[in-house]
Amino acid sequence: MSINFQVIKEVDMVGGYWDNFVRINLTTNEISKQSFSDEDLRNYIGGSGLGAKVVCEETDENTDPLGPENVLTIFTGPFVGTGLPNFGRYDVATKSPLNGLFGEANSGGTWGTKLKHAGVDGLILTGQPQNRYIYISTTGISAYMTPMNSGARILLK
Numbered sequence: 001m002s003i004n005f006q007v008i009k010e011v012d013m014v015g016g017y018w019d020n021f022v023r024i025n026l027t028t029n030e031i032s033k034q035s036f037s038d039e040d041l042r043n044y045i046g047g048s049g050l051g052a053k054v055v056c057e058e059t060d061e062n063t064d065p066l067g068p069e070n071v072l073t074i075f076t077g078p079f080v081g082t083g084l085p086n087f088g089r090y091d092v093a094t095k096s097p098l099n100g101l102f103g104e105a106n107s108g109g110t111w112g113t114k115l116k117h118a119g120v121d122g123l124i125l126t127g128q129p130q131n132r133y134i135y136i137s138t139t140g141i142s143a144y145m146t147p148m149n150s151g152a153r154i155l156l157k
Contacts, residue, residue, distance in 0.1 A: 015042075016077070016078020017041060017078060018119050018120070018121050019121070020119055020120050020121050021120075021121050021122045021124060022123050023124040023126065024126070024141070024143055025127040026125060026127040026130070026132055027068055027127030028127060029132070029143045031141055031142075041078075045078065046075070047073075047074075047076055047091030047106070048077075048091045050075045051073040051104060052104070054071060054093070055071055055094060055095060056102065058126075059071060061100075065100060068127050071124060071126050072092065072124075073091075073093045073122060073124050075090065075093075075123075076115055076122055077089065080112045088109065088112050089108045090107060091104055091105070092104060092106075118136050118137060118138050119138060120136060
């Protein structure tokens with residue numbers, strides 16, 4: 001399953017977001033676009049805030065952290081990809097298997113900037129991964145099966 005994007009120009013980014021959040025069900029390979037309201041983007045600024053919003057809305061105390069009903073978000077913030085120093089970070093959030101509560105991690109490097117330059121603000125992963133890889137480029141996103149025991153990967157180009 002694939003989702004294609006229109007060619008993105010810098011002037012299309014408003015308020016630091018492309019309005020291009022992508023939801024991928026790793027069980028069914030279904031890929032869809034998700035939008036957030038301007039109010040949500042202002043109230044839950046950045047990857048940490050939006051990740052907390054999605055995880056808290058889509059999980060509850062009965063959600064198995066290692067089950068297919070859990071959600072994993074990978075979000076960038078509004079300044080990622082702008083060239084400002086130290087704004088290449090991204091945030092990963094989910095219901096933690098460690099304590100059954102909200103858990104998140106934040107990382108730097110070039111991955112967040114590459115995701116944003118591909119025109120994607122963030123990923124919302126659901127379902128149970130079964131030897132899949134996700135390919136992201138400036139023209140779209142595709143999810144593919146991988147050979148057995150090769151693990152799951154997200155490739156940015």
